[in-house]
Amino acid sequence: MSRKPSSGLPAISSEDMCPVCKTIRYLNKDMEFLINPECYHSMCSNCVNRLFNDGPNQCPYAGCHRTLRRKGFRSAFFGDLSVEREVDIRRRVAAVFNQAEDDFETLRDYNNYLQMVEDLTFDLVSGSDAARRAAEATLQQWEAEHRADIERNRKAGREADEQSRRRLAAEREAARQRRVEALREAEEEKRERARSREAELDSLAKGEVVSAGGPAGGAQQRVQLKRRGQAAVNAAAASAAGTGAAAAAADVGRLSIRGLKEKKAPAPEGPYDPFGGMDFVPSRYKLHDGLSHPAIDKYKADPGHITGGYNFDDYTARALYEAFAGLAVFVEDEKEVGIGLSAGEVATISAGMIAVGDKMELD
């Protein structure tokens, strides 16, 4: 074995020894290896500085007579220098053969072109000397002949970059806009709701609303009741926050009422159940199609509701569900989680959540 480093392309040796000055990495933790893509011979940064700081010099590897410059050195990205070299070659080829599919008449032509480029790359990377020289010549010739095209494609690539950056910015703006509108929607709704609640309270005061009525007729009112029920839960949680989370546990049955639908998933090896083992038929009431109520019927004929896909059965289902979930809990005015939320309310909610957690642990 030669004492001088050979001119092949070794992977960086396992001991991480600089082949030029023989420093071993574990003696010098900060040692960094650099390569120069002229010949891919690696050496430590000390050697690079020592040999090339004063200007171009010959590669210290035996048999390698390349002239290297300090500025050409960089750290190797891949441990395997032949990979490093292949990546560089591919990068170089890709910069010259930069046609896009649009530049070709047919997909077939495009594929043939890609095939040709790949063959050429192969020759450059691992062909015999002759093949490599031929490929190098082809590359240079193509570059000379198509300089204008290449430049145009390069710019197109850059413009595509620019375009997509702009598009990305526009997307972000659109996403922001959507949030703003959802917010407006919520504000409108809150006002609307306050109005209708006032009207309802007025009529309640006048004794106009009776609890009977059709199933859906009662439902609308019960929805209100349910919301009041929710407020009760919130209020309870708030007071629990004052007296300790344990007290809240008693109230969380209602807080997490929707969780009632949750069931354990079946044993994993059973047949695939698209529903994931969950019950999906409401158990406490039966839903009849086409329940009607004058307040709803006027919308049923409205083209705006019909065409947009508004679903009245979903509405009655919700009204009924909420009615059954919040049966006649009637407390002080509801306080909705509306626009904005104070720190106190956040704490209230988290108190509720903690309580739920505690309760689940007890079960």
Place this chain on the structure above:
Amino acid sequence: MAVTMTLDPIEQLNEDEKRKYIKGKKLGEGTYANVYLGHSRQDPSQLVAIKKIKVQQQYQDGMAPDAVRELKYLRELHHPNIISLLSVFSSKDQNLNLVLEYLPLGDLEMLIRDVDRVRYGAGDIKAWMGMLTRAVWFCHDNFVLHRDIKPNNLLIAADGEVKLADFGLARSFADPGRRMTANVITRWYRPPELLFGARHYGGAADIWSVGMVFAELIIRAPFLAGNTEVEQISLICKHIGTPTEDNWPGVTRLREYTVPSEVVPVWGKEAYMGRFGAVGADGVDLLVRTVALDPKKRITAREMLEHRWWRTDPKPTRKEDLPRKSGGGAEEKMGADLKRRNGILEDEANNSNSRGAKVARKLDFGQGK
């Protein structure tokens, strides 16, 4: 003697909650929030994601409404395919922090885009679609519209379970007569009724998005990727069919109804077989039902789960065996985006001469650097 600051009980509770978690490196950034990795102080192996809502000037004295939506709905929806909210606290400056379960395996978009390293088949698509459909069914069954379903809002848990996340645009089903905003759902996933400006809509709007995700899973590129609303509508007309009074009574009277003058008849199932045949005839049947133009005729989430596709071969892959993202990080995602722009991936799925496509991707190596 130690001087103890007296906090009122609620503040104290908040303080306790906050102290339970330690915030770590940033995981990602959204329109309204930064998301950080975090862990429990008591048990550092218990990882969480802390979504810290960015301060918004206009809500100085309260919390941002997006966060409130997210909070309100996540608190109510407990389901294996919906991200769970573990806790919430406010930090200094009244910043709202949502503590969410940590979902370390990225999102469906990453998997769809990483054509080079992530290979998947019909059984995998079926499993992912099953989890998505369950999540949507559960939302709708609890009267919640999500309004932003898309691959990057479908996050993946360590065990492969897909979880619907980002409830920042969610709301409950509106009462009749109550107008909703039509400007929701990211454009590529937005249904025609919203593009036409409908103000009274329902769960069908989410179902369209589910259909778009389904199509995208199959062809591994967004199915209808319009750059503007107008372009989005014309893509729908071209690839699905032109909405007319015949196939969707009343549609021409929607506020923003405009379609290209050349009317394309609604494509039948056969037309989809070429491009989407990978999921079989039953899968295509389901897909076509999710993209019915008239929302009243669109399949519901429950009906989707009752469809025969789930029961035909191949079986949905077990979640533990589903393909995973390779390596980590944003750089990869960017790489995938760059490739996509080259226009190569669009044709890959149906390109019988896939050798060409592969070569092309190999060459992407050095570009964009």
